[in-house]
Amino acid sequence: MIICMLLGWLYFIRRILSALFLTMVVIVASNITISIVIAAPLLVQDSLAVEYDIVVHIDPVEQTIKGRSVIATTSSHELTLMLGQRFKVTHAFIDGVTLKPSGYGHLMHTWSVPASQRNVRRYIEIHWDGKLSPLNTSLDHQQTLGRAEPVSGSLGTFLPDSSGWYPRIAGELSSYRISIEMPSGQRGIVAGRLIKESETSESYHAVFEFPFPSEGIDFMGGPYIVTTDMMKSAGGKRIQLRTYFHPQIKELARGYLDKVKGYIDLYESRIGEYPFTEFSIVSSPTPTGFGMPTLTYLGINVLRLPFIRNTSLGHEVLHNWWGNGVYPNYQVGNWSEGLTTFMADYAYKERIGPEAAREMRLGWLRDFSALSLGQDSALERFATRTHGASQIVGYNKAAMMFLMLRDLIGYESFDRAIQAFWHHQRFRIASWSDLRHAFETESGQDLQIFFKQWLTYTGAPAVHIAKAIRRQSDSGYRVTITLEQTGVSALYSIRVPIVVYTKDSKETKTFDLDRGRQTFSFKLRAKPLEVALDPDFRLFRRLTPDEAPPILRQIMVNQAAVTVLLSEKGGAHVAGYELAKKLQNRIPKIVLSKDAFTATSVLVIGLQEQVDRWISSHKLPVRPVIMRSNGTAHAWTVKHDGVTLAIVSAKDTTSLKALVRPLPHYGRQSYVVFDGAKAIERGTWPARVQVVKLN
Secondary structure (H helix, E strand, O other), X not given: XXXXXXXXXXXXXXXHHHHOHHHHHHHHHHOOOOOHHHHOOOOOOOOOOEEEEEEEEEEOOOOEEEEEEEEEEOOOOOEXXXXXXXXXXXXXXXXXXXXXXXXXXXOEXXXXXXXXXXXXXXXXXXXXXXXXXXXXXXXXXXXXXXXXXXXXXXXXXXXXXXXOOOOEEOOOOEEEEEEEXXXXXXXXXXXXXXXXXXXXXXXXXXXXXXXXXXXXXXXEEEOOEEEEEEEEOOOOOEEEEEEEEOXXXXXXXXXXXXXXXXXXXXXXXXXXXXXXXXXXXXXXXXXXXXXXXXXXXXXXXXXXXXXXXXXXXXXXXXXXXXXOOEEEOHXXXXXXXXXXXXXXXXXXHHHHOHHHHHHHHHHHHHHHHOOOOOOOOOHHHOOOOOOHHHHHHHHHHHHHHHHHHHXXXXXXXXXXXXXXXXXXXXXXXXXXXXXXXXXXXXHOOXXXXXXXXXXXXXXXXXXXXXXXXXXEEOOEEEEEEEEEEEOOOOOOOEEEEEEEEEOOOEEEEEEEEXXXXXXXXXXXXXXXXXXXXXXXXXXXXXXXXXXXXXXXXXXXXXXXXXXXXOOOOHHHXXXXXXXXXXXXXXXXXXXXXXXXXXXXXXXXXXXXXXXXXXXXXXXXXXXXXXXXXXXXXXXXXXXXXXXXXXXXXXXXXXXXXXXXXXXXXXXXXXXXXXXXOEEEEEEOOOOOOEEEEOO
């Protein structure tokens, strides 16, 4: 699950940075600090007035690039042409007339292309060259997030669209044709259809074209071994499948190609025909993970993980429909990641069984409960994941919104709406309102309140059973339940599932709660013994403390969390500080032990004997039984006097250092036991659902 979210984060940060070229230049030039999400320009819907014809030569050993681009445009309004500041422009013409730069910033050269008569075709020709940054394979996945730097080396080349590696018109959808030249032994790829390929003893040459609306071009290259396969789409179209894998993982190719076939078949049956003619899986020497039209770019070590083919791969294939086939309107909210999470990650859990799906839903709600009040934001403001809190909203909350919508309108109406949305919005920019229109049309229901509250309200309702009474009558029993929702500035209109248990069975009742306090009654023939509020966790809500025992993520996402380092100096202190920084993805706020309980979330890191003394001195619960003899390091959570503590204990300095990379991946756990860097035990403290016994 963490890998899926990482891939989705990288995928959308690429797209946001691409869309922000013009904004970033303005920021640098005017020295104004603004939010990048608010500043994102809206791409012109249904516009395909720009075509690129690019020839580029890349030498990974010399780390050089040299290119020529001819841009044809029929756009009549003023345009802004951009190229990364690191590159040198040798020629720039518009219709044969020299084009002079109109400005520059820290990131981009810029040219102003004046407005012209409508439907007049203009040609802009740019020649450029420059140096690429050296590839650094030692970076971990956190350090690769959001990097907008063009890098190259013998093991791989990655030129993200956001680096400005080619001249482009800002804020315009475009089609393109690109001719790639590289030294022999290297292969390059961009999103699109491979229409020509050749190799000699001196060089490699390939031509790709992408005739659909595109938001930008990312380039990948490396010493790839290419494995191919073919399948037919639901409409009989040939789809070319490829893996571009480094030699050390070439044996994985067949398994990945077979899985891709299954995913394309699955999503064609759910949504509609696959929109492209290719799909490729490309390996990266760094722990990247991008989803682009017609391909996904995954780190070598990610591809080696046995579960990736059953999780993240399908997520990335689905992005060819949501995100690369229909584009989100980032200014009014990114629906794509939530819908992909629901139709991929969550759907896989449903296929495993009801309990696996329930555990994922509970995990989403536990993640949300880990946020402190006011830390989240409205779903309509989500554009891309920038930290743990935005991920919890943009991925988890959005996915659960689609689950509640399906529960509300039914499976058949939901599936029809998805298919209609795809049919009408294919290769267009679509918003939440377009989705709402599709669901209203196919279900025949007015969904205004549903979409408004889940998109515009922050937080979530806290719902509980205020009172439950059982009365016997001649025909059986009558149960009266009073429900309350609290903790919200605006009341929700929600469907609350209540499960009624008798001696031999259980029955689910659903009540429409739209006030702060409401009473509902129903009859049963059998004697009801107790009632439980949403025990399957199908309603997005703030869990009670018993339903949401603490998890490690609470100290990872809480910006107010403080850290206590029990080793005041030496290697253990350095390792503890580095671990705290990785866990919290920021410079940790270090406090003295005596000041720890002034905060609501506390991270405590130390060696085993230090931790045991600290626990005893503060009269905290002793180390859990499962950890007393196993492993070289332990991490666990505990709630004490309203304070959430995450305690990390290591046998020695070496064992503490070994946690720096793996422990941040276990945020959804209440405890983890490590042997070196390997987790040998993990789990969450049990959740106790809201149950009221009837008397």
